[in-house]
Amino acid sequence: MSSLAVEQLGFQYVQAKSDALRGITFEVPSSSITAIVGANGAGKSTLCYALAGFIPHFFKGNMRGAVRVNGMDSKQTPLAQLVTQVGLAFQNPFNQISGAKLTVSEEIAFGLENLGVPRAEMETRIARALELFGLEQVAHQSPYALSGGQQQRLALASIFVMEPPVMVLDEPTSQLDPQGTREVMAAIQTLAAQGRTIVLVEHKLEWIAELATRVLVLHHGELVAQGAPREILQCADEWGLNETRYARAARMARERGLVAKDVLLPQTLEQATNFFRV
Amino acid sequence: MIFIFDFFQPHHSHGTSNFKNSNPKLNLQLSNLDFAYPNGTRALNDVSLEIRAGSRIAVIGQNGAGKTTLVKHLNGLLKPTRGDVLIGDWNTREHSIAQLARRVGFVFQNPDDQLFKTSVREEIAFGPTNLQVAAGELEARVARALELCGLQNVRDTHPYDLQLWQRRWVTIASVVAMQTPIVVLDEPTTGQDAFGLQRLADLLEQWEREHVTVIAVTHDLDFAVEQFPELLVMAQGQVIARGDARVLNDESVLKRAGLDAPQLVRLANALGWADAPVNVRAFVAHLAQSKNTD
Numbered sequence: 421m422s423s424l425a426v427e428q429l430g431f432q433y434v435q436a437k438s439d440a441l442r443g444i445t446f447e448v449p450s451s452s453i454t455a456i457v458g459a460n461g462a463g464k465s466t467l468c469y470a471l472a473g474f475i476p477h478f479f480k481g482n483m484r485g486a487v488r489v490n491g492m493d494s495k496q497t498p499l500a501q502l503v504t505q506v507g508l509a510f511q512n513p514f515n516q517i518s519g520a521k522l523t524v525s526e527e528i529a530f531g532l533e534n535l536g537v538p539r540a541e542m543e544t545r546i547a548r549a550l551e552l553f554g555l556e557q558v559a560h561q562s563p564y565a566l567s568g569g570q571q572q573r574l575a576l577a578s579i580f581v582m583e584p585p586v587m588v589l590d591e592p593t594s595q596l597d598p599q600g601t602r603e604v605m606a607a608i609q610t611l612a613a614q615g616r617t618i619v620l621v622e623h624k625l626e627w628i629a630e631l632a633t634r635v636l637v638l639h640h641g642e643l644v645a646q647g648a649p650r651e652i653l654q655c656a657d658e659w660g661l662n663e664t665r666y667a668r669a670a671r672m673a674r675e676r677g678l679v680a681k682d683v684l685l686p687q688t689l690e691q692a693t694n695f696f697r698v
Numbered sequence: 699m700i701f702i703f704d705f706f707q708p709h710h711s712h713g714t715s716n717f718k719n720s721n722p723k724l725n726l727q728l729s730n731l732d733f734a735y736p737n738g739t740r741a742l743n744d745v746s747l748e749i750r751a752g753s754r755i756a757v758i759g760q761n762g763a764g765k766t767t768l769v770k771h772l773n774g775l776l777k778p779t780r781g782d783v784l785i786g787d788w789n790t791r792e793h794s795i796a797q798l799a800r801r802v803g804f805v806f807q808n809p810d811d812q813l814f815k816t817s818v819r820e821e822i823a824f825g826p827t828n829l830q831v832a833a834g835e836l837e838a839r840v841a842r843a844l845e846l847c848g849l850q851n852v853r854d855t856h857p858y859d860l861q862l863w864q865r866r867w868v869t870i871a872s873v874v875a876m877q878t879p880i881v882v883l884d885e886p887t888t889g890q891d892a893f894g895l896q897r898l899a900d901l902l903e904q905w906e907r908e909h910v911t912v913i914a915v916t917h918d919l920d921f922a923v924e925q926f927p928e929l930l931v932m933a934q935g936q937v938i939a940r941g942d943a944r945v946l947n948d949e950s951v952l953k954r955a956g957l958d959a960p961q962l963v964r965l966a967n968a969l970g971w972a973d974a975p976v977n978v979r980a981f982v983a984h985l986a987q988s989k990n991t992d
Contacts (some may be wrong), residue, residue, distance in 0.1 A: 424974045459891040511862050511889070514808050565737065568807050568885075570759030587814040595807070597760045597917050598958040623889065626961065662892045663962040665920055665978055672982045678989055689961070693968040696985065 423586050424448040424471060424506075428485035431466055444485070444643045448634060450585075453608065453618045454627040455649070458638035459660030464621045465511055467638065468590045471567040471619060472508035473499050480636055487585060504535075506580035506586040511621075513595060517563045517573035524566070524574055525550070525559045531582045544647050551578040552607050555599075568595040574684040576604065580611070587611065587617045593627075605631060624665050625653060629687030666692035723751040723881050726772065726911070731781035733767055733935075741767040743935040744781075751879065752909040754902065756922035758938035759932035759954040765915045766807065768932065769882045772913065773802040785880065802830065802971060803873035807884040807915075809865040813857040818849055818868050821857055825876045839875045846901055847871040863889045870901070881905060883914040887921050899925055918959045919946070922979045931955050943976040 429444040435513055441463045448454045449607035458464050468603060469475040476483045477499040487494040487507045510516050521527040528549050532542045550556045553573040557565060563574060575639040579587060589608070593601040604629055612618050622628055628635060635652040637645040639659050645652050656663045657671075667685040671694070679695070718734040726749040733742040741764045749755060756763045768778040771783045773830060774790040783790040784803050803825075806812045822840050831839065844850050847867045852860060857868050866889065873881055886898055902925055903914050916922050923943040931939040933955045939945040946952060946959050958964070962981050963974040971988075975981040 460889070461861065461892060465861065504904070512808070512810065514810060565735075567761050567766075591889060595761075595885070597956065598919075599956045600761055623891065662890070662891045662895060665981075666965060669962065669965075669978045669981045669985075672978055673985055676982060676986065678982070678985055689968060690962055692961075692965050696965070696969055 421452045421698055423490055425488040426471070426485070428471060429467075429487060430484035431470060431481055433466075433479065433481040436481070438659065439641055440481075441641045446646060448619060449633075450617050451612055451615045452633040453612050453620060453631050455622075455635045456619065456621045456638060457625070457628065457656075457661055462468060462638040462659075463641040464570070464638055465639075468508060468588050468619070468621060470494070471586075471588050472506050473497070473502035473510065475491070477502075503504060503582070503584070505584055506588060507582055507584040509576055509579050509587070509589045509592050511590040511594070513568075513572040520539055522562060523560050524555055524563055526661075527563050527574060528577050528581050529592045535582070538651040544671070545581050545583070549581040552580065552610070553577040554603055569597060573600065573604065574595060576607075582605075585615075586619070588615045590621045590650060591623065593622070593624065597615070597629035599629070602626075623662055625656060625661060626666075627686060628655060629664070629691070637694060650684055650687055650691065654685055664688075664692075664693075670695055722786065722879055724911070725751050725784075727748065727782075727784040728771070728844060729782045730786075731771065732779045733764075733771065734779045741935055744772075744944075745935070745937055746781075747911065747930070747937060747940070749911065751911055752906075753928060754906060754926050754967075755914070755928045755930055756926035757913060757915045757930045758917070758919060758922055763932040763955065764935040765932050767883055769884060769913060769915055772880070772882055773804045774798040776829070787822055796828075799876070799878075801827070801878055802880045802882060803876045803878040805866075805869050805873050805881075805883045805886060807888075808871065809857075809862065809869045812869045812872070813865060815832070815840065816856055817854050817861070818844075818857060818871075819853045821868055821877070822849075822871045822875045825872055829876070837862060839877065839887045843871040843874040846874055846904060848897055853874075863891075863894060866890075867894075867897075874901070878910070880911040881913070883912070883916075885915055888920040891905060895921060919957065920962075923960050923963075931957075943974070947974055 424449045427445055429441055430439055431441045453519045456464050469479055470487050473494045475499055476495060489502060494502060518527060518530050521530055523548055527541055528546050539678055550559050553576055555577060576592055593604050608618055609631060632649050634646060635649045636643060637659055664687055665698060670685045673679045686695040722771050728747050729744055731742055731745040736738045759765050774795045777791055813821055815824055819840060822843050823836060826839050844853055847870055849867055849871055857865055902912060927942060930937055931945060931947055931951055938954055939951045946963055952959060966974045975984055
């Protein structure tokens with residue numbers, strides 16, 4: 421079954437001269453990791469807002485087509501109900517922190533309090549969120565005393581704890597070091613294995629090639645390609661994506677006739693090792 | 699192009715001169731620098747280093763290693779708990795942040811900490827206006843910053859109507875317009891696509907031509923080794939290694955710093971090559987050579 425179904429989605433922001441999105445159609449199967457890639461300004465964040473119902477309920481403009489979250493039409497469903505189905509991690513984690521809470525644990529509890537979750541269950545869920553996102557050590561610190569990377573993990577934990585079946589993550593590792601990135605990516609994999617549906621906007625193509633079930637490519641507001649990561653990322657340079665050095669080296673080697681012409685460009689270390697060893 | 703500097707004559711910004719010659723040679727000197735946050739967290743531990751004018755250095759390391767704390771000492775945003783930071787002949791203890799802003803331009807990690815004007819143009823003009831740059835010169839600086847940062851089409855837009863990656867370019871443009879001899883960039887590659895990274899590489903070239911000292915904090919090691927001849931590796935509040943890309947061949951440095959080697963270094967290791975190429979061209983050259991000798 422599809423967790424998310426998008427049909428002919430278009431959107432134009434109020435006062436914008438052109439469409440941010442045009443004629444977007446795709447489905448996201450349950451328990452999968454779908455990556456959205458594209459150059460800056462391609463419409464990735466706008467699509468995230470639409471998937472999570474912030475468009476049309478928060479950002480005003482002209483929305484066409486439909487987004488269905490577990491069968492519910494986002495236009496017809498109040499945001500308060502949509503947020504129980506789909507959680508959105510904003511691109512800038514600093515904007516996600518409520519400012520109303522004194523500690524990291526309380527910040528994570530914020531959404532649960534609003535849902536009226538019983539105390540004992542709340543504590544279990546918070547402990548799990550702290551662990552999954554490596555925040556146990558700072559549980560009692562102020563959210564504003566955290567580093568950028570810790571704040572980003574706090575933003576993710578605050579969404580995770582709500583247990584939405586679908587999580588939309590807009591560049592969830594932008595502030596993280598390689599180890600933090602690895603931990604968050606492992607958490608994402610765990611969540612997908614447990615049945616969550618993940619939509620991930622990410623610039624780090626090596627990670628997409630490692631993790632994603634499918635890749636969607638946005639280009640000037642349109643969906644121009646979708647499919648398995650290695651195949652889709654062959655044209656990464658044409659869409660303004662920051663190609664892996666593996667793919668770049670392989671392309672240059674191919675142009676110089678050092679490797680076979682008909683082999684797909686590598687996107688991961690393992691693929692690259694096999695590619696260049698032959 | 700004509701540039702104006704007024705570091706030494708704060709109230710007389712009329713003397714024009716060539717940027718290259720007027721760019722004062724300001725070395726940075728950090729001596730026995732300790733820093734503890736008010737809650738007692740010790741973020742820097744006896745850091746001593748010198749950065750020569752005109753250097754281009756990437757500061758790398760894990761979150762919490764002290765990178766941002768270190769660079770915030772360079773514009774006086776943080777003052778040492780112990781030790782001294784000298785920007786040329788100025789000790790940061792003895793100069794205000796406003797004074798230091800004449801010497802050190804600073805681009806924050808989070809653009810939203812920095813932006814507060816109602817248009818991109820005003821935002822960029824704010825710094826030089828405070829330096830009392832003459833009107834004609836001001837317009838020239840703003841125009842140049844807009845161009846170098848690819849913001850010509852949004853000059854009249856409110857910064858908060860821009861996307862995050864564009865707001866980051868507005869903060870970079872604000873620093874470009876200050877024409878400081880030293881520039882600090884905290885995570886400039888975050889959220890940039892291939893075009894953005896190329897623009898950043900071009901800007902680094904431009905600054906190099908002008909002998910501007912550039913210090914960048916970054917997690918993007920692939921970009922760091924390609925664009926920065928010198929790396930400063932930090933761990934637990936200390937500088938644990940300094941040098942060119944070869945410092946990342948040292949497994950113990952990587953391990954202490956919690957870093958993964960850049961992609962091409964990892965690939966070279968996996969292929970059993972003795973030395974690690976810093977960029978794609980070097981990698982392919984090595985590959986061609988090994989094919990020839992087969």
